Amino acid sequence: MDSGDIITPLVMGILLGGLYALIALGLSMVFGVMRLINLAHGDLVVLGSYAGYGLMTLLGLDPIVGLLISIPLMFALGFAIQKYLMGRAFAISSEAPLIIAFGISLVIQNANQILWTPLSRALNTSYSNLSFSIGERQFPLTYLLDFMAGIIIMLALREFLTRTYLGRAITAASQDNKAAQLMGINTKRVYGYAFAIAMMSAAVAGVFLGMTFPFTPTSGVSFLTIAFGTVIIGGLGSMLGTFIGGIILGIVQTLGGHFLGSASQMLIVYVIVLVILSVRPQGLFGR
Protein backbone atom coordinates (compact mmCIF):
# COMPACT_ATOMS: atom_id res chain seq x y z
CA MET A 1 0.00 0.00 0.00
CA ASP A 2 1.18 3.48 -0.81
CA SER A 3 1.76 5.00 2.61
CA GLY A 4 1.66 8.51 1.22
CA ASP A 5 -1.98 8.10 0.29
CA ILE A 6 -3.89 9.61 3.17
CA ILE A 7 -7.18 10.13 1.33
CA THR A 8 -8.23 6.49 1.46
CA PRO A 9 -7.99 6.08 5.27
CA LEU A 10 -9.59 9.49 5.67
CA VAL A 11 -12.67 8.58 3.65
CA MET A 12 -12.81 5.16 5.30
CA GLY A 13 -12.66 6.85 8.69
CA ILE A 14 -15.53 9.19 7.88
CA LEU A 15 -17.68 6.32 6.61
CA LEU A 16 -16.75 4.22 9.64
CA GLY A 17 -17.72 7.17 11.82
CA GLY A 18 -21.30 6.74 10.67
CA LEU A 19 -21.24 3.23 12.06
CA TYR A 20 -19.72 4.39 15.32
CA ALA A 21 -22.37 7.04 15.69
CA LEU A 22 -25.00 4.37 15.07
CA ILE A 23 -23.51 2.22 17.85
CA ALA A 24 -23.35 5.19 20.20
CA LEU A 25 -26.85 6.62 19.63
CA GLY A 26 -28.50 4.13 21.99
CA LEU A 27 -25.95 4.74 24.71
CA SER A 28 -26.36 8.48 24.33
CA MET A 29 -30.15 8.22 24.48
CA VAL A 30 -30.20 6.10 27.65
CA PHE A 31 -27.72 8.41 29.27
CA GLY A 32 -29.59 11.53 28.27
CA VAL A 33 -32.88 10.29 29.66
CA MET A 34 -31.93 8.16 32.65
CA ARG A 35 -28.44 9.42 33.53
CA LEU A 36 -27.32 5.82 33.24
CA ILE A 37 -24.25 4.65 31.38
CA ASN A 38 -25.52 1.35 30.16
CA LEU A 39 -22.58 -0.99 30.61
CA ALA A 40 -24.47 -3.66 28.69
CA HIS A 41 -24.84 -1.54 25.56
CA GLY A 42 -21.93 -3.16 23.71
CA ASP A 43 -23.32 -6.61 24.41
CA LEU A 44 -26.79 -5.53 23.32
CA VAL A 45 -25.29 -4.38 20.01
CA VAL A 46 -23.58 -7.76 19.64
CA LEU A 47 -26.91 -9.38 20.47
CA GLY A 48 -28.31 -7.46 17.48
CA SER A 49 -25.50 -8.87 15.33
CA TYR A 50 -26.29 -12.41 16.47
CA ALA A 51 -29.99 -11.86 15.86
CA GLY A 52 -29.12 -10.94 12.28
CA TYR A 53 -26.80 -13.93 12.06
CA GLY A 54 -29.43 -16.30 13.41
CA LEU A 55 -32.13 -15.07 11.03
CA MET A 56 -29.69 -15.29 8.15
CA THR A 57 -28.49 -18.84 8.82
CA LEU A 58 -31.78 -20.32 10.02
CA LEU A 59 -34.32 -18.58 7.79
CA GLY A 60 -32.07 -17.41 4.99
CA LEU A 61 -33.09 -13.80 5.46
CA ASP A 62 -30.91 -10.94 4.33
CA PRO A 63 -29.63 -9.27 7.54
CA ILE A 64 -31.22 -5.92 6.64
CA VAL A 65 -34.57 -7.59 5.93
CA GLY A 66 -34.12 -9.56 9.14
CA LEU A 67 -34.27 -6.27 11.02
CA LEU A 68 -38.04 -6.33 10.45
CA ILE A 69 -38.12 -9.24 12.89
CA SER A 70 -35.26 -8.39 15.22
CA ILE A 71 -36.23 -4.74 15.84
CA PRO A 72 -39.61 -5.54 17.46
CA LEU A 73 -37.96 -8.31 19.51
CA MET A 74 -35.24 -6.01 20.76
CA PHE A 75 -37.84 -3.32 21.47
CA ALA A 76 -39.78 -5.73 23.69
CA LEU A 77 -36.60 -6.92 25.40
CA GLY A 78 -35.54 -3.36 26.10
CA PHE A 79 -38.91 -2.45 27.56
CA ALA A 80 -38.80 -5.55 29.78
CA ILE A 81 -35.23 -4.85 30.97
CA GLN A 82 -36.19 -1.32 31.95
CA LYS A 83 -39.45 -2.31 33.59
CA TYR A 84 -38.33 -5.36 35.55
CA LEU A 85 -34.63 -4.73 36.21
CA MET A 86 -33.45 -1.16 35.73
CA GLY A 87 -36.57 0.55 36.98
CA ARG A 88 -36.33 -1.35 40.26
CA ALA A 89 -32.59 -0.81 40.50
CA PHE A 90 -33.02 2.97 40.38
CA ALA A 91 -35.10 2.76 43.54
CA ILE A 92 -32.33 0.94 45.45
CA SER A 93 -29.22 3.08 45.22
CA SER A 94 -27.16 5.04 42.74
CA GLU A 95 -24.72 2.22 42.06
CA ALA A 96 -27.33 -0.54 41.80
CA PRO A 97 -28.28 0.18 38.12
CA LEU A 98 -24.62 0.07 37.19
CA ILE A 99 -24.11 -3.31 38.87
CA ILE A 100 -27.31 -4.65 37.30
CA ALA A 101 -26.14 -3.45 33.88
CA PHE A 102 -22.85 -5.23 34.45
CA GLY A 103 -24.79 -8.39 35.30
CA ILE A 104 -26.94 -8.07 32.16
CA SER A 105 -23.79 -7.62 30.10
CA LEU A 106 -22.34 -10.87 31.42
CA VAL A 107 -25.59 -12.77 30.97
CA ILE A 108 -25.92 -11.69 27.33
CA GLN A 109 -22.26 -12.33 26.61
CA ASN A 110 -22.35 -15.85 27.98
CA ALA A 111 -25.75 -16.68 26.54
CA ASN A 112 -24.33 -15.72 23.13
CA GLN A 113 -21.31 -17.86 23.81
CA ILE A 114 -23.45 -20.88 24.63
CA LEU A 115 -25.84 -20.37 21.72
CA TRP A 116 -23.36 -19.47 19.01
CA THR A 117 -20.01 -20.81 20.33
CA PRO A 118 -17.05 -18.45 20.86
CA LEU A 119 -16.12 -18.59 17.14
CA SER A 120 -15.79 -15.37 15.23
CA ARG A 121 -18.82 -14.75 12.98
CA ALA A 122 -19.63 -12.32 10.20
CA LEU A 123 -22.76 -11.34 8.29
CA ASN A 124 -21.73 -12.25 4.75
CA THR A 125 -24.19 -11.27 2.05
CA SER A 126 -24.15 -11.20 -1.72
CA TYR A 127 -23.17 -7.54 -1.64
CA SER A 128 -20.63 -7.61 1.19
CA ASN A 129 -17.67 -7.95 -1.17
CA LEU A 130 -18.83 -5.27 -3.62
CA SER A 131 -17.10 -1.94 -3.71
CA PHE A 132 -17.75 1.52 -5.07
CA SER A 133 -15.25 4.03 -6.32
CA ILE A 134 -14.60 7.70 -5.75
CA GLY A 135 -12.19 8.85 -8.43
CA GLU A 136 -9.68 6.03 -8.74
CA ARG A 137 -10.06 4.81 -5.18
CA GLN A 138 -12.11 1.78 -4.29
CA PHE A 139 -14.09 1.52 -1.05
CA PRO A 140 -16.16 -1.34 0.37
CA LEU A 141 -19.87 -0.87 -0.25
CA THR A 142 -20.69 -1.93 3.32
CA TYR A 143 -18.91 1.17 4.66
CA LEU A 144 -21.20 3.36 2.58
CA LEU A 145 -24.23 1.45 3.87
CA ASP A 146 -22.96 1.97 7.44
CA PHE A 147 -22.68 5.68 6.90
CA MET A 148 -26.14 5.98 5.36
CA ALA A 149 -27.70 3.89 8.12
CA GLY A 150 -26.01 6.13 10.68
CA ILE A 151 -27.41 9.29 9.10
CA ILE A 152 -30.91 7.85 8.63
CA ILE A 153 -31.21 6.58 12.22
CA MET A 154 -29.76 9.79 13.64
CA LEU A 155 -32.18 11.99 11.71
CA ALA A 156 -35.10 9.68 12.47
CA LEU A 157 -34.34 9.80 16.20
CA ARG A 158 -33.97 13.58 16.11
CA GLU A 159 -37.29 14.03 14.34
CA PHE A 160 -38.93 11.55 16.70
CA LEU A 161 -37.66 13.38 19.78
CA THR A 162 -38.78 16.82 18.58
CA ARG A 163 -42.00 16.12 16.68
CA THR A 164 -43.94 13.26 18.27
CA TYR A 165 -45.76 13.32 21.59
CA LEU A 166 -43.77 10.39 22.99
CA GLY A 167 -40.51 11.93 21.82
CA ARG A 168 -41.33 15.22 23.52
CA ALA A 169 -42.34 13.34 26.65
CA ILE A 170 -38.95 11.60 26.64
CA THR A 171 -37.19 14.94 26.19
CA ALA A 172 -39.26 16.45 28.99
CA ALA A 173 -38.52 13.58 31.37
CA SER A 174 -34.82 13.88 30.64
CA GLN A 175 -34.82 17.61 31.33
CA ASP A 176 -36.79 17.57 34.56
CA ASN A 177 -38.29 14.36 35.83
CA LYS A 178 -40.49 15.95 38.52
CA ALA A 179 -41.86 18.71 36.32
CA ALA A 180 -42.62 16.17 33.62
CA GLN A 181 -44.57 14.10 36.13
CA LEU A 182 -46.56 17.15 37.19
CA MET A 183 -47.44 17.74 33.55
CA GLY A 184 -49.06 14.31 33.52
CA ILE A 185 -46.28 12.32 31.90
CA ASN A 186 -45.89 8.77 33.13
CA THR A 187 -42.12 8.91 33.45
CA LYS A 188 -41.76 5.21 34.23
CA ARG A 189 -43.43 4.34 30.93
CA VAL A 190 -41.37 6.95 29.17
CA TYR A 191 -38.16 5.44 30.57
CA GLY A 192 -39.30 2.06 29.30
CA TYR A 193 -39.85 3.47 25.81
CA ALA A 194 -36.53 5.28 25.85
CA PHE A 195 -34.67 2.10 26.73
CA ALA A 196 -36.65 0.15 24.13
CA ILE A 197 -35.82 2.71 21.43
CA ALA A 198 -32.16 2.55 22.40
CA MET A 199 -32.38 -1.20 21.94
CA MET A 200 -33.92 -0.75 18.48
CA SER A 201 -30.97 1.37 17.46
CA ALA A 202 -28.68 -1.31 18.96
CA ALA A 203 -30.37 -3.91 16.73
CA VAL A 204 -29.71 -1.80 13.62
CA ALA A 205 -26.16 -1.03 14.74
CA GLY A 206 -25.50 -4.71 15.40
CA VAL A 207 -26.51 -5.73 11.89
CA PHE A 208 -24.41 -3.10 10.15
CA LEU A 209 -21.52 -3.81 12.45
CA GLY A 210 -21.73 -7.51 11.66
CA MET A 211 -21.62 -6.73 7.93
CA THR A 212 -18.47 -4.63 8.42
CA PHE A 213 -16.43 -6.46 11.05
CA PRO A 214 -16.31 -10.02 12.36
CA PHE A 215 -17.71 -10.33 15.88
CA THR A 216 -17.48 -12.74 18.81
CA PRO A 217 -19.60 -13.02 21.98
CA THR A 218 -16.99 -11.01 23.86
CA SER A 219 -16.76 -8.14 21.35
CA GLY A 220 -19.18 -6.16 23.48
CA VAL A 221 -16.56 -4.42 25.60
CA SER A 222 -14.68 -3.00 22.62
CA PHE A 223 -17.95 -1.77 21.07
CA LEU A 224 -18.94 -0.24 24.39
CA THR A 225 -15.60 1.56 24.43
CA ILE A 226 -16.15 2.80 20.89
CA ALA A 227 -19.65 3.96 21.78
CA PHE A 228 -18.42 5.59 24.95
CA GLY A 229 -15.53 7.26 23.14
CA THR A 230 -17.91 8.58 20.51
CA VAL A 231 -20.26 9.94 23.12
CA ILE A 232 -17.41 11.44 25.15
CA ILE A 233 -16.01 13.23 22.13
CA GLY A 234 -19.41 14.45 21.02
CA GLY A 235 -20.81 15.26 24.44
CA LEU A 236 -23.56 13.18 25.99
CA GLY A 237 -27.17 13.51 24.98
CA SER A 238 -26.76 15.46 21.74
CA MET A 239 -27.58 13.45 18.62
CA LEU A 240 -25.61 15.63 16.22
CA GLY A 241 -22.64 15.78 18.60
CA THR A 242 -22.69 11.99 18.75
CA PHE A 243 -22.51 11.84 14.97
CA ILE A 244 -19.55 14.21 14.80
CA GLY A 245 -17.88 12.29 17.63
CA GLY A 246 -18.27 9.06 15.68
CA ILE A 247 -16.63 10.56 12.61
CA ILE A 248 -13.72 11.94 14.63
CA LEU A 249 -13.17 8.58 16.28
CA GLY A 250 -13.43 6.78 12.94
CA ILE A 251 -10.82 9.04 11.36
CA VAL A 252 -8.51 8.70 14.36
CA GLN A 253 -8.75 4.95 14.16
CA THR A 254 -8.18 4.56 10.43
CA LEU A 255 -5.38 7.13 10.35
CA GLY A 256 -3.78 5.50 13.40
CA GLY A 257 -4.01 2.12 11.73
CA HIS A 258 -2.58 3.64 8.54
CA PHE A 259 0.48 5.08 10.23
CA LEU A 260 1.09 2.68 13.11
CA GLY A 261 -0.18 -0.61 11.76
CA SER A 262 -3.62 -2.15 12.07
CA ALA A 263 -2.69 -4.19 15.15
CA SER A 264 -2.66 -1.06 17.29
CA GLN A 265 -5.93 0.44 15.94
CA MET A 266 -8.07 -0.33 18.98
CA LEU A 267 -5.30 0.63 21.37
CA ILE A 268 -5.28 4.10 19.80
CA VAL A 269 -9.03 4.37 20.38
CA TYR A 270 -8.59 3.43 24.05
CA VAL A 271 -5.78 5.89 24.54
CA ILE A 272 -7.75 8.69 22.83
CA VAL A 273 -10.71 8.01 25.11
CA LEU A 274 -8.53 8.19 28.22
CA VAL A 275 -6.77 11.33 27.02
CA ILE A 276 -10.03 13.11 26.25
CA LEU A 277 -11.43 12.02 29.61
CA SER A 278 -8.46 13.55 31.38
CA VAL A 279 -8.49 16.79 29.41
CA ARG A 280 -12.18 17.41 28.86
CA PRO A 281 -14.40 14.95 30.75
CA GLN A 282 -17.57 16.66 29.54
CA GLY A 283 -16.67 15.95 25.90
CA LEU A 284 -15.32 18.18 23.18
CA PHE A 285 -18.76 19.59 22.39
CA GLY A 286 -20.27 19.10 25.82
CA ARG A 287 -21.63 21.95 27.85
Added chain:
Amino acid sequence: MALRPRLNVRIIPLAAAVLLLAFLPLIGMPQSWLLYAFLFFIYLAMANMWNLLAGYSGLISLCQPAFLGLAGYTLAIGTWVGIPWWAGLLGGALVAALFALVISIPVFRLSGIYFAIGTLVVPEALRMVFYLWRPVGGQMQGGGAGYMVKGIGGVSTNMTYWLAFVIGIGSIFLMRRVLRSRLGLGLAAIHDNERTAASCGVSVFKLKLCTFVISAVVTGLAGGVYYLYQGYIEPSATFNVRWTMTLLLATVIGGIRSEEGPLIGSIVVVFLYFLLARYAGYSLLIQGIILIGIMLASPQGIVGIFRRSRYYRYLTRSVSA
Protein backbone atom coordinates in the same frame (compact mmCIF):
# COMPACT_ATOMS: atom_id res chain seq x y z
CA MET B 1 -9.68 2.65 70.13
CA ALA B 2 -7.35 2.03 73.05
CA LEU B 3 -9.53 -0.74 74.40
CA ARG B 4 -7.45 -3.68 75.43
CA PRO B 5 -8.67 -6.76 73.58
CA ARG B 6 -10.25 -9.03 76.16
CA LEU B 7 -10.52 -12.72 75.54
CA ASN B 8 -14.11 -13.06 74.52
CA VAL B 9 -15.99 -16.34 74.44
CA ARG B 10 -17.76 -15.31 71.32
CA ILE B 11 -14.54 -14.81 69.40
CA ILE B 12 -13.41 -18.40 69.96
CA PRO B 13 -15.21 -20.01 66.98
CA LEU B 14 -13.72 -17.39 64.66
CA ALA B 15 -10.23 -17.81 66.07
CA ALA B 16 -10.57 -21.58 65.76
CA ALA B 17 -11.57 -21.22 62.11
CA VAL B 18 -8.57 -19.01 61.40
CA LEU B 19 -6.22 -21.44 63.15
CA LEU B 20 -7.68 -24.35 61.23
CA LEU B 21 -7.16 -22.48 57.95
CA ALA B 22 -3.58 -21.65 58.93
CA PHE B 23 -2.68 -25.30 59.52
CA LEU B 24 -4.74 -26.64 56.64
CA PRO B 25 -1.72 -27.72 54.52
CA LEU B 26 -0.19 -29.63 57.45
CA ILE B 27 -3.14 -31.83 58.36
CA GLY B 28 -3.20 -33.72 55.10
CA MET B 29 -6.07 -32.00 53.33
CA PRO B 30 -6.62 -33.02 49.71
CA GLN B 31 -4.99 -30.65 47.20
CA SER B 32 -8.33 -29.53 45.79
CA TRP B 33 -9.41 -28.28 49.22
CA LEU B 34 -6.21 -26.34 49.54
CA LEU B 35 -6.87 -24.79 46.14
CA TYR B 36 -10.35 -23.69 47.20
CA ALA B 37 -9.01 -22.18 50.41
CA PHE B 38 -6.23 -20.49 48.41
CA LEU B 39 -8.75 -18.97 46.00
CA PHE B 40 -10.87 -17.91 48.95
CA PHE B 41 -8.01 -15.85 50.40
CA ILE B 42 -7.14 -14.29 47.06
CA TYR B 43 -10.76 -13.35 46.37
CA LEU B 44 -11.20 -12.17 49.95
CA ALA B 45 -8.29 -9.75 49.72
CA MET B 46 -9.40 -8.39 46.35
CA ALA B 47 -13.07 -8.21 47.30
CA ASN B 48 -12.20 -6.36 50.50
CA MET B 49 -10.34 -3.80 48.42
CA TRP B 50 -13.20 -3.48 45.96
CA ASN B 51 -15.57 -2.99 48.87
CA LEU B 52 -13.28 -0.27 50.21
CA LEU B 53 -13.51 1.50 46.85
CA ALA B 54 -17.09 0.90 45.77
CA GLY B 55 -18.76 0.52 49.15
CA TYR B 56 -16.96 3.06 51.27
CA SER B 57 -15.44 5.56 48.83
CA GLY B 58 -18.08 5.64 46.11
CA LEU B 59 -15.52 4.67 43.46
CA ILE B 60 -17.01 1.93 41.28
CA SER B 61 -13.67 0.75 39.97
CA LEU B 62 -13.76 -1.69 37.08
CA CYS B 63 -9.98 -1.66 36.61
CA GLN B 64 -8.93 -4.06 39.37
CA PRO B 65 -7.66 -6.57 36.74
CA ALA B 66 -5.13 -3.89 35.74
CA PHE B 67 -3.60 -3.89 39.23
CA LEU B 68 -3.43 -7.62 39.68
CA GLY B 69 -2.27 -8.15 36.11
CA LEU B 70 0.50 -5.56 36.27
CA ALA B 71 1.69 -7.05 39.55
CA GLY B 72 1.60 -10.53 38.03
CA TYR B 73 3.55 -9.35 35.01
CA THR B 74 6.11 -7.59 37.19
CA LEU B 75 6.63 -10.83 39.08
CA ALA B 76 6.82 -12.98 35.94
CA ILE B 77 9.04 -10.68 33.90
CA GLY B 78 11.18 -10.06 36.98
CA THR B 79 12.00 -13.74 37.22
CA TRP B 80 13.23 -13.61 33.63
CA VAL B 81 15.81 -10.97 34.43
CA GLY B 82 16.98 -12.54 37.65
CA ILE B 83 14.88 -10.73 40.25
CA PRO B 84 13.89 -13.18 43.04
CA TRP B 85 10.18 -13.92 43.28
CA TRP B 86 9.66 -12.26 46.65
CA ALA B 87 11.18 -9.03 45.35
CA GLY B 88 8.98 -9.36 42.27
CA LEU B 89 5.96 -9.70 44.53
CA LEU B 90 6.77 -6.49 46.38
CA GLY B 91 7.81 -4.78 43.16
CA GLY B 92 4.50 -5.79 41.61
CA ALA B 93 2.60 -4.11 44.43
CA LEU B 94 4.74 -1.01 43.91
CA VAL B 95 4.09 -1.01 40.15
CA ALA B 96 0.36 -1.38 40.81
CA ALA B 97 0.49 1.59 43.21
CA LEU B 98 2.37 3.74 40.70
CA PHE B 99 -0.04 2.74 37.97
CA ALA B 100 -2.96 3.70 40.23
CA LEU B 101 -1.38 7.13 40.66
CA VAL B 102 -0.89 7.53 36.90
CA ILE B 103 -4.41 6.55 35.86
CA SER B 104 -5.88 8.60 38.66
CA ILE B 105 -4.99 11.62 36.51
CA PRO B 106 -7.63 10.84 33.87
CA VAL B 107 -10.15 8.80 35.86
CA PHE B 108 -10.34 10.94 39.00
CA ARG B 109 -11.75 13.77 36.94
CA LEU B 110 -14.76 11.56 36.46
CA SER B 111 -17.37 10.85 39.04
CA GLY B 112 -19.91 8.10 39.53
CA ILE B 113 -20.79 6.32 36.34
CA TYR B 114 -18.14 8.11 34.30
CA PHE B 115 -15.55 6.78 36.68
CA ALA B 116 -16.84 3.26 36.14
CA ILE B 117 -16.53 3.48 32.35
CA GLY B 118 -13.21 5.29 32.44
CA THR B 119 -11.79 2.49 34.57
CA LEU B 120 -13.42 -0.21 32.43
CA VAL B 121 -11.29 0.93 29.48
CA VAL B 122 -8.00 0.58 31.38
CA PRO B 123 -7.66 -3.24 31.50
CA GLU B 124 -8.79 -3.43 27.87
CA ALA B 125 -6.02 -1.07 26.84
CA LEU B 126 -3.47 -2.97 28.95
CA ARG B 127 -4.48 -6.26 27.35
CA MET B 128 -3.71 -4.72 23.93
CA VAL B 129 -0.41 -3.41 25.22
CA PHE B 130 0.66 -6.81 26.49
CA TYR B 131 -0.41 -8.46 23.24
CA LEU B 132 1.81 -6.12 21.26
CA TRP B 133 4.65 -5.56 23.69
CA ARG B 134 7.05 -8.31 24.63
CA PRO B 135 9.75 -6.80 26.84
CA VAL B 136 12.00 -9.83 27.34
CA GLY B 137 12.42 -13.38 26.16
CA GLY B 138 12.12 -13.10 22.41
CA GLN B 139 9.10 -13.51 20.19
CA MET B 140 6.67 -16.33 20.80
CA GLN B 141 4.92 -18.05 17.97
CA GLY B 142 1.52 -16.50 17.41
CA GLY B 143 2.45 -13.35 19.33
CA GLY B 144 0.99 -12.37 22.66
CA ALA B 145 3.11 -11.96 25.74
CA GLY B 146 2.59 -15.12 27.75
CA TYR B 147 5.25 -15.74 30.37
CA MET B 148 6.21 -18.60 32.62
CA VAL B 149 7.20 -17.55 36.11
CA LYS B 150 10.77 -18.82 36.11
CA GLY B 151 12.84 -20.39 38.83
CA ILE B 152 10.14 -20.92 41.43
CA GLY B 153 10.81 -24.61 41.84
CA GLY B 154 11.78 -23.90 45.43
CA VAL B 155 8.43 -22.27 46.23
CA SER B 156 6.12 -25.01 47.50
CA THR B 157 2.36 -24.99 47.20
CA ASN B 158 2.22 -24.66 50.97
CA MET B 159 4.30 -21.51 50.72
CA THR B 160 1.93 -19.86 48.24
CA TYR B 161 -0.97 -21.01 50.39
CA TRP B 162 0.44 -19.27 53.45
CA LEU B 163 1.21 -16.15 51.46
CA ALA B 164 -2.40 -16.06 50.34
CA PHE B 165 -3.49 -16.75 53.93
CA VAL B 166 -1.49 -13.81 55.23
CA ILE B 167 -2.80 -11.44 52.54
CA GLY B 168 -6.41 -12.61 52.90
CA ILE B 169 -6.56 -12.43 56.69
CA GLY B 170 -4.36 -9.34 56.64
CA SER B 171 -6.82 -7.56 54.36
CA ILE B 172 -9.55 -8.02 56.98
CA PHE B 173 -7.43 -6.36 59.63
CA LEU B 174 -6.37 -3.68 57.16
CA MET B 175 -10.02 -2.89 56.47
CA ARG B 176 -10.77 -2.62 60.19
CA ARG B 177 -7.75 -0.40 60.64
CA VAL B 178 -8.49 1.84 57.65
CA LEU B 179 -12.17 2.29 58.43
CA ARG B 180 -11.41 3.33 62.02
CA SER B 181 -8.62 5.69 61.06
CA ARG B 182 -8.90 9.36 60.08
CA LEU B 183 -9.07 8.14 56.51
CA GLY B 184 -12.08 5.95 57.26
CA LEU B 185 -13.85 8.68 59.20
CA GLY B 186 -13.27 11.06 56.32
CA LEU B 187 -14.71 8.53 53.90
CA ALA B 188 -17.77 8.10 56.09
CA ALA B 189 -18.23 11.87 56.13
CA ILE B 190 -17.90 12.01 52.34
CA HIS B 191 -20.40 9.19 51.99
CA ASP B 192 -22.95 11.02 54.12
CA ASN B 193 -22.56 14.32 52.38
CA GLU B 194 -19.65 15.10 50.11
CA ARG B 195 -20.12 18.87 50.07
CA THR B 196 -20.50 19.24 53.81
CA ALA B 197 -17.46 17.04 54.35
CA ALA B 198 -15.42 19.12 51.92
CA SER B 199 -16.46 22.36 53.55
CA CYS B 200 -15.47 20.94 56.95
CA GLY B 201 -11.95 20.45 55.73
CA VAL B 202 -12.04 16.87 54.52
CA SER B 203 -9.82 16.63 51.49
CA VAL B 204 -12.10 14.56 49.29
CA PHE B 205 -9.65 14.10 46.44
CA LYS B 206 -6.76 13.09 48.68
CA LEU B 207 -8.76 10.54 50.65
CA LYS B 208 -10.17 8.92 47.55
CA LEU B 209 -6.75 8.78 45.92
CA CYS B 210 -5.40 7.24 49.10
CA THR B 211 -7.96 4.42 49.08
CA PHE B 212 -7.37 3.90 45.36
CA VAL B 213 -3.65 3.38 45.95
CA ILE B 214 -4.21 1.14 49.00
CA SER B 215 -6.56 -1.02 47.00
CA ALA B 216 -4.04 -1.19 44.14
CA VAL B 217 -1.27 -2.34 46.48
CA VAL B 218 -3.28 -5.10 48.16
CA THR B 219 -4.94 -6.22 44.92
CA GLY B 220 -1.47 -6.26 43.36
CA LEU B 221 -0.05 -8.39 46.18
CA ALA B 222 -2.92 -10.85 45.93
CA GLY B 223 -2.54 -10.95 42.14
CA GLY B 224 1.19 -11.58 42.46
CA VAL B 225 0.59 -14.52 44.79
CA TYR B 226 -2.06 -15.88 42.45
CA TYR B 227 0.32 -15.86 39.49
CA LEU B 228 3.11 -17.26 41.65
CA TYR B 229 0.81 -20.19 42.28
CA GLN B 230 -0.32 -20.46 38.67
CA GLY B 231 3.23 -20.14 37.34
CA TYR B 232 2.06 -18.68 34.06
CA ILE B 233 0.57 -15.38 32.92
CA GLU B 234 -0.93 -14.28 29.62
CA PRO B 235 -2.86 -11.14 28.65
CA SER B 236 -6.37 -12.30 27.75
CA ALA B 237 -7.15 -14.18 30.97
CA THR B 238 -5.35 -11.61 33.10
CA PHE B 239 -6.84 -8.32 31.97
CA ASN B 240 -10.22 -9.95 31.86
CA VAL B 241 -13.60 -8.76 33.01
CA ARG B 242 -14.00 -12.16 34.70
CA TRP B 243 -11.85 -10.89 37.59
CA THR B 244 -14.01 -7.81 38.00
CA MET B 245 -17.06 -10.02 37.95
CA THR B 246 -15.69 -12.24 40.70
CA LEU B 247 -14.87 -9.32 42.99
CA LEU B 248 -18.18 -7.63 42.30
CA LEU B 249 -20.06 -10.82 42.93
CA ALA B 250 -18.22 -11.59 46.17
CA THR B 251 -18.88 -8.10 47.49
CA VAL B 252 -22.48 -7.75 46.33
CA ILE B 253 -23.55 -11.26 47.38
CA GLY B 254 -21.99 -10.82 50.79
CA GLY B 255 -23.12 -7.27 51.29
CA ILE B 256 -21.59 -4.11 49.89
CA ARG B 257 -20.54 -1.49 52.43
CA SER B 258 -20.31 -3.97 55.26
CA GLU B 259 -17.08 -5.29 56.69
CA GLU B 260 -18.11 -8.92 56.82
CA GLY B 261 -19.74 -8.82 53.37
CA PRO B 262 -16.69 -9.76 51.27
CA LEU B 263 -15.85 -12.53 53.73
CA ILE B 264 -19.24 -14.19 53.33
CA GLY B 265 -19.34 -13.37 49.62
CA SER B 266 -15.94 -14.92 48.95
CA ILE B 267 -17.04 -18.15 50.61
CA VAL B 268 -20.10 -18.20 48.37
CA VAL B 269 -18.07 -17.40 45.25
CA VAL B 270 -15.55 -20.18 45.91
CA PHE B 271 -18.43 -22.53 46.61
CA LEU B 272 -20.02 -21.51 43.30
CA TYR B 273 -16.68 -22.05 41.57
CA PHE B 274 -16.56 -25.56 43.04
CA LEU B 275 -20.19 -26.20 42.18
CA LEU B 276 -20.07 -24.81 38.65
CA ALA B 277 -16.66 -26.22 37.72
CA ARG B 278 -18.32 -28.89 35.61
CA TYR B 279 -20.43 -26.39 33.69
CA ALA B 280 -17.65 -24.05 32.67
CA GLY B 281 -19.64 -22.44 29.87
CA TYR B 282 -22.63 -21.71 32.07
CA SER B 283 -20.70 -20.57 35.09
CA LEU B 284 -20.53 -16.86 34.27
CA LEU B 285 -24.09 -16.86 32.96
CA ILE B 286 -25.34 -18.24 36.25
CA GLN B 287 -23.15 -15.84 38.20
CA GLY B 288 -24.56 -12.92 36.25
CA ILE B 289 -28.11 -14.02 37.03
CA ILE B 290 -27.22 -14.42 40.71
CA LEU B 291 -25.68 -10.95 40.72
CA ILE B 292 -28.84 -9.37 39.30
CA GLY B 293 -31.09 -11.45 41.55
CA ILE B 294 -29.23 -10.60 44.76
CA MET B 295 -29.01 -6.93 43.89
CA LEU B 296 -32.76 -6.69 43.35
CA ALA B 297 -33.90 -9.03 46.12
CA SER B 298 -31.51 -7.95 48.87
CA PRO B 299 -29.36 -4.91 48.05
CA GLN B 300 -27.49 -5.45 51.31
CA GLY B 301 -26.57 -8.98 50.28
CA ILE B 302 -26.49 -11.97 52.57
CA VAL B 303 -25.33 -9.79 55.44
CA GLY B 304 -28.55 -7.81 55.01
CA ILE B 305 -30.57 -11.00 55.49
CA PHE B 306 -28.40 -12.19 58.37
CA ARG B 307 -28.68 -8.91 60.21
CA ARG B 308 -32.31 -9.57 60.81
CA SER B 309 -31.43 -12.58 62.94
CA ARG B 310 -30.67 -12.00 66.60
CA TYR B 311 -28.02 -14.71 66.82
CA TYR B 312 -25.97 -13.07 64.07
CA ARG B 313 -26.09 -9.71 65.85
CA TYR B 314 -24.97 -11.46 69.02
CA LEU B 315 -22.05 -13.05 67.19
CA THR B 316 -20.86 -9.91 65.47
CA ARG B 317 -21.21 -7.55 68.42
CA SER B 318 -18.00 -8.90 69.91
CA VAL B 319 -16.05 -8.43 66.67
CA SER B 320 -17.31 -5.04 65.59
CA ALA B 321 -16.53 -3.23 68.84
